[in-house]
Amino acid sequence: MKSPLEIVQTMLQEDAFSNWLGIQVEQIDQGSCTLSMEAHSEMVNGFSILHGGISYALADSALAFASNAYGYQCVSIETSISHIRPAKAGEKLIATATEIHRGKTVGRYEVIVADQHHKTIAHFKGTVHISEKVW
Amino acid sequence: MKSPLEIVQTMLQEDAFSNWLGIQVEQIDQGSCTLSMEAHSEMVNGFSILHGGISYALADSALAFASNAYGYQCVSIETSISHIRPAKAGEKLIATATEIHRGKTVGRYEVIVADQHHKTIAHFKGTVHISEKVW
Amino acid sequence: MKSPLEIVQTMLQEDAFSNWLGIQVEQIDQGSCTLSMEAHSEMVNGFSILHGGISYALADSALAFASNAYGYQCVSIETSISHIRPAKAGEKLIATATEIHRGKTVGRYEVIVADQHHKTIAHFKGTVHISEKVW
Amino acid sequence: MKSPLEIVQTMLQEDAFSNWLGIQVEQIDQGSCTLSMEAHSEMVNGFSILHGGISYALADSALAFASNAYGYQCVSIETSISHIRPAKAGEKLIATATEIHRGKTVGRYEVIVADQHHKTIAHFKGTVHISEKVW
Numbered sequence: 054m055k056s057p058l059e060i061v062q063t064m065l066q067e068d069a070f071s072n073w074l075g076i077q078v079e080q081i082d083q084g085s086c087t088l089s090m091e092a093h094s095e096m097v098n099g100f101s102i103l104h105g106g107i108s109y110a111l112a113d114s115a116l117a118f119a120s121n122a123y124g125y126q127c128v129s130i131e132t133s134i135s136h137i138r139p140a141k142a143g144e145k146l147i148a149t150a151t152e153i154h155r156g157k158t159v160g161r162y163e164v165i166v167a168d169q170h171h172k173t174i175a176h177f178k179g180t181v182h183i184s185e186k187v188w
Numbered sequence: 189m190k191s192p193l194e195i196v197q198t199m200l201q202e203d204a205f206s207n208w209l210g211i212q213v214e215q216i217d218q219g220s221c222t223l224s225m226e227a228h229s230e231m232v233n234g235f236s237i238l239h240g241g242i243s244y245a246l247a248d249s250a251l252a253f254a255s256n257a258y259g260y261q262c263v264s265i266e267t268s269i270s271h272i273r274p275a276k277a278g279e280k281l282i283a284t285a286t287e288i289h290r291g292k293t294v295g296r297y298e299v300i301v302a303d304q305h306h307k308t309i310a311h312f313k314g315t316v317h318i319s320e321k322v323w
Numbered sequence: 324m325k326s327p328l329e330i331v332q333t334m335l336q337e338d339a340f341s342n343w344l345g346i347q348v349e350q351i352d353q354g355s356c357t358l359s360m361e362a363h364s365e366m367v368n369g370f371s372i373l374h375g376g377i378s379y380a381l382a383d384s385a386l387a388f389a390s391n392a393y394g395y396q397c398v399s400i401e402t403s404i405s406h407i408r409p410a411k412a413g414e415k416l417i418a419t420a421t422e423i424h425r426g427k428t429v430g431r432y433e434v435i436v437a438d439q440h441h442k443t444i445a446h447f448k449g450t451v452h453i454s455e456k457v458w
Numbered sequence: 459m460k461s462p463l464e465i466v467q468t469m470l471q472e473d474a475f476s477n478w479l480g481i482q483v484e485q486i487d488q489g490s491c492t493l494s495m496e497a498h499s500e501m502v503n504g505f506s507i508l509h510g511g512i513s514y515a516l517a518d519s520a521l522a523f524a525s526n527a528y529g530y531q532c533v534s535i536e537t538s539i540s541h542i543r544p545a546k547a548g549e550k551l552i553a554t555a556t557e558i559h560r561g562k563t564v565g566r567y568e569v570i571v572a573d574q575h576h577k578t579i580a581h582f583k584g585t586v587h588i589s590e591k592v593w
Contacts, residue, residue: 064234070241073230095208098252099199105248105264106205110241117234129240130429131401131450133268133538135566135585137559153581154542158428159400159452161540161581176558176566178583180401180450180540182429265564266536266585268403270431270450272424288446289407293563294535294587296405296446311423311431313448315405315536315585317564334504340511343500365478369469369522375534376475376515383510387503399510403538 057081057122060188064121071114074107078118084152084162086119094142102139103174108146109134112164112177115150120160120181124188127160127181134177138168145169148177158183192216192257195323199256206249209242213253219287219297221254229277237274238309243281244269247299247312250285255295255316259323262295262316269312273303280304283312293318327351327392330458334391341384344377348388354422354432356389364412372409373444378416379404382434382447385420390430390451394458397430397451404447408438415439418447428453462486462527465593469526476519479512483523489557489567491524499547507544508579513551514539517569517582520555525565525586529593532565532586539582543573550574553582563588 055063061081065071074096080087090111098104112134120127140146146166153161164177190198196216200206209231215222225246233239248264255262275281281301288296299312325333331351335341344366350357360381368374383399390397410416416436423431434447460468466486470476479501485492495516503509517539525532545551551571558566569582 066234067232067236068234068239069230069232070239071233095204097202097204098206098249099201099203099256100261100263101202104203104205104245105267106241106245109244109248109269110239113240113244114233121234126235128235129271131268131270132240133266133403133583134244135266135558135583136264137561137566153540154578156542161542173559176583178538178540178581268448268538270423270448272426272431288405289443291407296407308424311448313403313405313446336504337502337506338504338509339500339502340509341503365474367472367474368476368519369471369473369526370531370533371472374473374475374515375518375537376511379514379518379539380509380511383514384503391504396505398505399541401538401540402510403536404514405536406534 054124055188057083060122061118063188074110076114081118081122083123084119084155086115086150088115088148090146092140092142092144092146097142102141105136108166108175111146111148112166112175115148115164116162116179119150119162126184126186126188129179130182132179134175136175137173140168140174189259190323192218195256196253198323209245211249216253216257218257219254219290221250221285223250223283225281227275227277227279227281232277237276240271243301243310246281246283247301247310250283250299251297251314254285254297261319261321261323264314265317267314269310271310272308275303275309324394325458327353330392331388333458344380346384351388351392353393354389356385356420358385358418360416362410362412362414362416367412372411375406378436378445381416381418382436385418385434386432386449389420389432396454396456396458399449400452402449404445406445407443410438410444459529460593462488465526466523468593479515481519486523486527488527489524489560491520491555493520493553495551497545497547497549497551502547507546510541513571513580516551516553517571517580520553520569521567521584524555524567531589531591531593535585535587537584539580541580542578545573545579
């Protein structure tokens with residue numbers, strides 16, 4: 054079976070949107086993942102702050118990598134995100150995914166999105182369905 | 189006070205990410221909004237299907253426009269999204285936001301993201317904080 | 324295979340807490356269910372309004388009955404509830420569950436909890452895992 | 459202003475449902491709270507396991523006490539709960555609420571519900587609106 058890093062590299066090759074975001078893999082293991090990226094001026098919303106879709110996408114990618122790193126394909130079925138502080142273009146974003154619980158067919162993960170000063174920007178929770186398909 | 193359409197036009201002028209997505213406003217009123225966009229190849233994830241961050245971003249923009257259309261600035265505080273069916277590059281996405289309830293300081297909205305065949309891709313729920321700042 | 328009503332009757336026989344709540348089945352079918360109950364003085368919280376756990380429990384039972392009525396055992400894996408209006412002891416509560424989408428292993432349902440004047444008290448969304456066990 | 463313990467004692471005096479549940483306050487401070495209770499045979503559902511409404515109610519009370527302990531009245535506006543493991547009648551339940559973030563008008567809390575063996579039964583997240591009313 055592939056290693057967590059090999060799985061994430063395979064996923065990232067096809068993951069055009071994570072590449073557009075400029076996502077870097079800082080850490081990856083079974084059930085955990087840390088990603089970073091820089092907020093660009095193309096990523097802001099009508100209030101000139103980071104669009105909620107960007108912090109969501111970063112957290113969702115961290116969820117995907119942490120849950121798929123066991124070697125079985127996992128698909129996100131239900132997620133929620135609390136937007137806690139605004140972020141601005143130019144800031145570095147760091148998403149840290151940790152495992153709440155992983156059963157036979159369902160896994161739960163928490164992802165904290167923070168800025169370079171360790172201030173929380175968003176708090177994300179995701180539930181995935183674990184399939185039997187091997188990476 | 190500005191009309192719903194004037195508010196959305198003002199918001200969209202600054203909303204670089206909604207512009208990158210290619211969002212079109214199909215309908216806008218106080219508490220309701222329909223947006224459309226086309227899924228591009230830059231928007232897929234490691235499974236070669238639409239990245240969850242894209243359907244989230246489209247739904248979040250529909251939430252922002254529907255809730256801000258009353259003329260008072262609203263900020264999303266808590267959102268959840270269920271990913272129901274995969275979408276592919278080339279498909280048209282339509283997000284329809286409707287109001288569940290709007291009180292003095294808190295509003296709740298539901299957004300359905302569907303494809304051109306009216307098949308539901310994602311089901312989104314969002315809670316906003318209503319400020320006293322006028323657009 | 325048992326009918327929706329037979330399944331719910333079987334479930335209710337063992338469901339001590341739904342019985343404590345005084346839940347009545349108003350309508351039941353595959354994917355839909357309407358329940359009613361009366362709010363009692365034992366069900367209020369520290370603000371002398373209905374405890375959030377009561378409206379949640381009523382909605383969760385409606386979710387359970389609507390999703391199990393197909394004849395396969397379903398277990399709730401992820402739920403969210405927005406508390407919209409307070410309710411008081413003496414009021415009648417009506418929970419109406421409808422199906423958002425049902426796939427092979429995952430089903431999504433929405434439940435509206437209202438009072439006797441059709442005012443929404445709570446808005447609930449639930450995701451269930453569909454097992455292969457037959458009722 | 460009242461102390462956290464005085465506020466919780468005031469709230470519990472009126473909180474008929476928390477009393478029915480047999481909730482004990484193990485720890486209380488501004489932004490944190492630990493509650494315990496014993497699961498009774500009246501609290502099970504149609505699968506003869508703890509009804510989701512009970513773990514929700516326990517978590518919701520922990521959220522209420524942790525967020526109100528600052529002295530300002532807080533009302534829950536949006537909550538979600540993941541049911542992770544089943545619990546049975548006779549087991550002890552412990553709910554631990556911690557603060558994710560507290561701003562001027564909105565606070566976010568996480569509550570873990572575990573059994574006496576420290577196994578997680580449910581994972582709860584709640585958002586409250588902070589009013590200016592003093593306890």
